[in-house]
Amino acid sequence: MSGSPKYQSKFTVYVVLCWILAAFGGLMFGYDIGISGGVTAMDDFLIEFFPKVHERKLHAKEDNYCKYDDQFLQLFTSSLYLAALVSSFFASKICSKFGRKPTILSASVFFLLGAALSSGAVNIWLLIVGRVLLGIGVGFGNEAVPLFLSEIAPVQHRGAVNILFQLFVTIGIFIANLVNYATLKMHPYGWRVSLGLAGVPAIILFIGSLIITETPASLVERGQNGRGHRTLRKIRGVEDVEAEFQQIVLASEVAQGVKHPFKELMKRSSRPPLIIAVSLQVFQQFTGINAIMFYAPVLFQTVGFKNDASLLSSVITGLVNVFSTLVSVFSVDKFGRRILLLQACVQMLISQTAIGVILYLHLQATDSLTKSQAIVVVALVCLYVMAFAWSWGPLGWLIPSETFPLETRTAGFAFAVSSNMLCTFIIAQAFLTMLCSMHAGIFFFFAAWILVMGIFVLFLLPETKNVPIDAMVETVWKKHPVWKTFM
Numbered sequence: 186m187s188g189s190p191k192y193q194s195k196f197t198v199y200v201v202l203c204w205i206l207a208a209f210g211g212l213m214f215g216y217d218i219g220i221s222g223g224v225t226a227m228d229d230f231l232i233e234f235f236p237k238v239h240e241r242k243l244h245a246k247e248d249n250y251c252k253y254d255d256q257f258l259q260l261f262t263s264s265l266y267l268a269a270l271v272s273s274f275f276a277s278k279i280c281s282k283f284g285r286k287p288t289i290l291s292a293s294v295f296f297l298l299g300a301a302l303s304s305g306a307v308n309i310w311l312l313i314v315g316r317v318l319l320g321i322g323v324g325f326g327n328e329a330v331p332l333f334l335s336e337i338a339p340v341q342h343r344g345a346v347n348i349l350f351q352l353f354v355t356i357g358i359f360i361a362n363l364v365n366y367a368t369l370k371m372h373p374y375g376w377r378v379s380l381g382l383a384g385v386p387a388i389i390l391f392i393g394s395l396i397i398t399e400t401p402a403s404l405v406e407r408g409q410n411g412r413g414h415r416t417l418r419k420i421r422g423v424e425d426v427e428a429e430f431q432q433i434v435l436a437s438e439v440a441q442g443v444k445h446p447f448k449e450l451m452k453r454s455s456r457p458p459l460i461i462a463v464s465l466q467v468f469q470q471f472t473g474i475n476a477i478m479f480y481a482p483v484l485f486q487t488v489g490f491k492n493d494a495s496l497l498s499s500v501i502t503g504l505v506n507v508f509s510t511l512v513s514v515f516s517v518d519k520f521g522r523r524i525l526l527l528q529a530c531v532q533m534l535i536s537q538t539a540i541g542v543i544l545y546l547h548l549q550a551t552d553s554l555t556k557s558q559a560i561v562v563v564a565l566v567c568l569y570v571m572a573f574a575w576s577w578g579p580l581g582w583l584i585p586s587e588t589f590p591l592e593t594r595t596a597g598f599a600f601a602v603s604s605n606m607l608c609t610f611i612i613a614q615a616f617l618t619m620l621c622s623m624h625a626g627i628f629f630f631f632a633a634w635i636l637v638m639g640i641f642v643l644f645l646l647p648e649t650k651n652v653p654i655d656a657m658v659e660t661v662w663k664k665h666p667v668w669k670t671f672m
């Protein structure tokens with residue numbers, strides 16, 4: 186049981202249930218990230234929908250750096266991110282007009298339809314429509330869930346509660362990899378099982394979205410002060426919520442004056458949280474995390490686990506990813522956001538550079554690393570994933586969800602979501618081609634980005650730990666040496 190002197194709160198069964206149920210939106214997202222690569226590598230799937238790609242793949246020449254790469258197939262995988270990019274803006278409208286809860290409900294319905302269509306697809310068009318529906322689900326879920334979690338969390342635990350989203354993303358990726366490994370041997374319809382199982386978390390999210398509460402901020406923003414007050418009492422588990430409620434009412438009065446949030450967002454005074462939100466998401470992707478996750482099986486093959494390399498790599502990196510995210514859950518509200526990001530930059534910079542050096546010196550196109558070199562590389566990959574998992578992974582979602590004032594919160598967060606999707610798309614589309622032309626140099630490319638983001642955090646990212654979400658402008662932005670000149 187905990188409470189700051191000003192804002193009292195207790196954990197109740199209901200509020201913890203709300204956090205967990207909403208976080209299933211993260212599991213959906215993670216499952217989608219994890220499942221696609223495996224499915225598009227399955228021969229049965231290619232023969233059914235992309236016979237020409239399958240034909241080309243059979244005759245492709247591969248080496249350590251130039252894996253088989255088909256832009257068209259990649260585009261199919263990435264279509265989800267493009268759909269999510271666009272839909273996050275619609276989701277932001279629904280989020281502010283109708284609330285976070287109906288947006289999460291819609292996400293689950295899109296997910297469910299998408300999972301059903303893509304797993305049952307009998308032609309490529311159904312498959313693509315399914316993919317787009319899943320993408321819309323991701324756009325809606327990723328817009329509403331982090332905002333929902335940040336708004337219903339007590340201020341002193343906001344980081345931890347929000348990071349449940351990312352924790353569920355990592356669990357989703359892990360489960361998807363295991364599912365793919367199991368369905369690989371189920372001919373000829375293993376891919377249908379992989380895609381269809383996305384329906385399970387979608388159903389849980391659907392039921393969950395009927396059970397969860399609306400956030401007090403969203404209720405007050407839409408003029409339902411009485412319900413907002415009751416909800417706040419319910420989720421805080423205490424009677425005296427006056428101080429916090431007044432803060433929300435104040436924020437909502439300011440918000441009432443703003444009729445066009447997107448226009449408001451373009452004003453100079455809205456720039457600080459917008460720049461921070463977009464930069465964090467762009468940087469998150471340019472850590473190279475998805476490239477590393479993708480490349481891990483190849484690195485693990487060189488350790489000598491030929492046939493089980495992909496299982497082994499997903500189990501090891503997947504578990505490191507999940508458990509290191511827990512570190513963040515327990516430390517983000519104690520040590521703060523900045524220190525986690527900065528510490529991780531150092532750890533990721535060292536590991537990326539070291540991987541680059543080892544591969545540059547010892548791995549040519551056609552030979553392989555010695556066992557001991559490979560073990561070192563695997564250890565470095567784990568160190569890298571670990572650092573990402575307790576920093577840029579979760580905080581890329583947390584910080585943008587907690588720094589916008591109420592009037593631009595959903596619009597601003599939509600820019601964060603769409604930046605993530607755009608950069609995920611770009612990296613997914615370009616990574617294999619870059620690897621083929623840059624070889625080990627790709628690791629130095631990402632290392633350079635990590636250096637830039639470290640400097641960015643050092644000078645430009647304010648600490649938001651323990652600051653009430655509706656007091657950010659006064660407490661954080663107007664006091665920051667650089668950003669106050671914008672306010």
Ligand code: BGC
Nearest residue numbers: 218354355475506578579609
């Ligand atoms: C990122 C994903 C990434 C995942 C890895 C998320 O925060 O947005 O792109 O695959 O973390 O755990």
